[in-house]
Amino acid sequence: MAGYQAPLRDMRFVLHEVFAAERLWSRLPALAGTVDAATADAILEEAAKVTGELLTPLNRSGDEQGARWEAGVVHTPDGFREAYATYSGGGWVGLAGNPAYGGLGMPKMLAVQFEEMLYAANASFTLYSALTSGCCLALDAHADEALKRLYLPRLYSGEWAGTMCLTEAQAGSDLGLLRTRAEPQADGSYAISGSKIFITGGEHDLTENIVHLVLARLPDAPPSSRGISLFLVPKRLVGPDGSLGPHNALSCGALEHKMGIKASATCVMNFDGATGYLIGEPNKGLAAMFTMMNYERLSIGIQGLGCAEASYQSAVAYARERRQGRTPDGARRAEQATVPIIAHADVRRMLLTMKALTEGGRAFSTYVAQQLDLAKYANDTDKRRRAQALAALLTPVAKAFLTDTGLESCVHGQQVFGGHGYIREWGQEQLVRDVRIAQIYEGTNGIQAHDLLERKVVADGGAALRLFAEEIRAFADRPGNPRAGELLQALERLESVSAWLLERAAQEPALIGAAAVDYLHLLGYVAYAYMWLRMADTAQNRLADDDAFYGAKLATAQFYFAKLLPRIASLEAAIRAGSRPLYELTDEQF
Template sequence: MPEFNAPLRDMRFVLHEVFQAPALWARLPALAEHVDADTADAILQEAAKVTSQLIAPLNRSGDEEGAQWHAGKVSTPQGFKAAYDTYIEGGWVGLSGNPDFGGLGMPKMLAVQFEEMLYAANSSFALYSALTSGACLAIDAHASTTLKETYLPPMYEGRWAGSMCLTEAHSGTDLGLIRTRAEPRADGSYSLSGSKIFITGGDQDLTENIVHLVLAKLPDAPAGPRGISLFLVPKVLVNADGTLAQANAVSCGSIEHKMGIKASATCVINFDGAQGWLIGEANKGLAAMFTMMNYERLSIGIQGIGCAETSYQNARTYARERLQSRAPTGAVAPEKMADPIIVHPDVRRMLLSMKAMTEGGRAFASYVGQQLDLSKYSTDAQEQQDAAALVALLTPVAKAFFTDTGLDSCVLGQQVFGGHGYIREWGQEQLVRDVRIAQIYEGTNGIQALDLLGRKVIANDGVALRLFTAQIREFAAPPGKPYQHELLQAVQRLEDLSDWLQAQAKLNPNEIGAASVEYLQVFGYVAYAWLWARMADVAQGSLEADPAFYTAKLATAKFYFKRLLPRIDSLEQSIRAGSESLFELDAASF
């Protein structure tokens, strides 16, 4: 049975050495009072214990038992409730929440490390609190003071959970088609009627209440997405003093039977005249909900990194122990009947690919977390504005690239195991099943790619892109930087490709959709190249302090630049081939 061990050494390297996060926190007054290097390390250490000792042991049993639905109620697998009670005692749900309402106020740079551990340990368990954290963010940003005071403290405590109710049976990506309706009540609240599907944590037995954030349309709403409003609809109504009252007219009609994340309840939720309260302004609910959706997109991207880390740990251990054949250059372990498979070039290719992409993803997630902290807490208006622009640009990359490469790493880990990777007891087949959803929910990766290229690059003439590439060029400018030539060449290719697509899109609107997925991949590989160069730069200057760790870091960086970054060559060729070949076949001939 595989075990998960949080990669604390690498997380500290990224936070303290690559990004020098404690120095950043010290200059942001809102963070300086809550966190420093020692606090961050203590939190990471405790998070490692909670995830590895409490939550990870429930991963396989939770998958085998799954969430159960009976007579309108959902029960989570055995052990989940007790583990959740212990989990919330540590305040983990409110880790980065607003301290004014009971959150701990920790920076996002620290929170992303914790989220990675949580997903690596048990993706199904992680989703229950991930949706709560996202709902809290939207409530804190857009709801009235009364709603904040009523709902945020018990949600940060973890006593109440949150959910996000967008999708309907006929309305997925095109939310303008939703049919859920909200009728005004005399007391200023609203009566909501309709059904939502694919609602993660829409019902469960972990918390005493669930706070649904629901997209619906008012009677006089404009057509399409401009007529969507956002409502807070609790499963159990709340008295003026904050105690629970009677049940609201909210019910769980069923749960889905899924390929993976089986211990996470994916629900059909029915609202039958349920009482709710408007969040933000009428007909502007989609913008408010995007606060939660963008949080969830980064979080789900981190699911890809977490699953990839567990896959790598499992495969690395197996490759060191499994004896098969002899090394091509001669016996490495002559005293044994065969050599461990880690001596074989193809096994090393798979392990290094997993290691390079996972550690690159961890650094990129930390960078996005840094920009989120700057956009929220910086006292410099320009820095805050630039950081917000970078967050908007990079969120679709993080969601899609982390999860695409996360699935790749889980499949590679399964491949290292050979036939045993297909057997349940080793955990690899579950990782492949669990991580697969991450490419689909919170906006499919194809939608993320369209968002990146169409909205974040072409629609604003590449302004945010240039903001990002300027940081890369600034890093690479001084003589002697690691992989300086390769990095500058890759950045130039990304900029040239972006300019070419900008011109092509004016001639043919199909070019954006035809190129977007490959373009996002190019963007991801170039971003990782920058981060690997930064990690190599730190490692070169620190070799004597920890030779084994930093030598491994330099070797992985070399592998990335030699074997993985060149993938952008073929991706660019595919993009420049244009959209014409996609439309030569008529629909009837498919």
């Protein structure tokens, strides 16, 4: 079977035709003159070569070999070190980084296309640079100038790598329970002591230094999450000129043995009075870390999207080649005893579901990235605030819905292969294993759903949701959109359910938790319907230019509205059933 190839035609369609990215970039002074359509296309072309030729060949071998721990030293699979040197040497780690410190300054709308390629080609490899990029975001936003000038250029270049160290054995989603301590030292540094688990890239052999961002408590810190500070803790101490000194007082105690992403080193990290430096204000570390986390959550959503695209490509190729059975009307082709399985209705159902969810997800991730670009670069205060509100509303949807549908797509892809989908050599079972973690880390999808409904909808009285609804309605009200009525009906259902939840939440304390996941999916399907209407509108206007490509877009949009959007009816029914069905059993009856 052919390996993964970046879907460049569709990426350009979304970026340039649906969202008119170049026109947006030209209106943002920080980006104008930095990136245009030709630059973006050249970057995507080169990125396709890097992912297809450098990273895809290491995906299966990396899974088979995995990361290895030997006496505190972690070895990545064969070929990873050389590939990482080539990858970082091309400037890819700092693609969207701050140019003032050596980054390339590319917009997030372009970066998400690259991230999708990376995750599709090799999810384990991608996580090393993804954590570094997130680390850079937090440092750029919150570190002092001296730390930024010392660390950011070496992180952007890929010379050093980054991590984030949040989770402890007793403190997962509830970070208020963490116990890691930070003791002030006479020289202004801090001695960091404690243990962290599930640390992606906590130790490896890809770079000569690793920069850990660690959440810890100062001696006088208030309780709960209000008393958490953020510290930069390097693996090796760094001199004022950037030279590397002795090993810091930290170590990797073990590697986790995982279901998937086996080539990604998931570490237990022990800090034994390690030297660290405060990032941002004391006791404000959680807010600083969430600068990184919000971008990471979109990135992990894109992990679901990338794995789904890789699964789809493989499944389509197999379905065109594999011959089984008769056509739906019972006939056989005169020259062949059997037909390709792509002719069978159930296989087409699975492939079209994958195609509709993946292409819808590509548009949605680009839309969320557009809001992040506007929130960062727009000169107009109102536009910036609006984009910030939309990004906050949709980030949990991007993380959870993209990964939930990503797993659904990968399972469909595996099913298309039948028994071969269960066999390692075809690659589908690895994709199912690799994508599964995306629903769990960076905040489980249940936590994302609760965050969406409680903090992003109920807490502000639905204000951010109204902004999104107004935009959808304005687009749907334009003449010439044949599916606009269906989108508006779906939007009205979402608004009705939202109003019902806003009214009932105060009287039924468990309602938010009971409804959250169903609500996030409801919002996700409506958001994808908006994306599909925008894509269909563009395709209809360009149909004469390329009937095959744009015709496929229109047909896939029709499938989405006919077969997938109706799922929201059952989601509404489940939400309106309230929380009582969850509490009819006592704890002992489970």
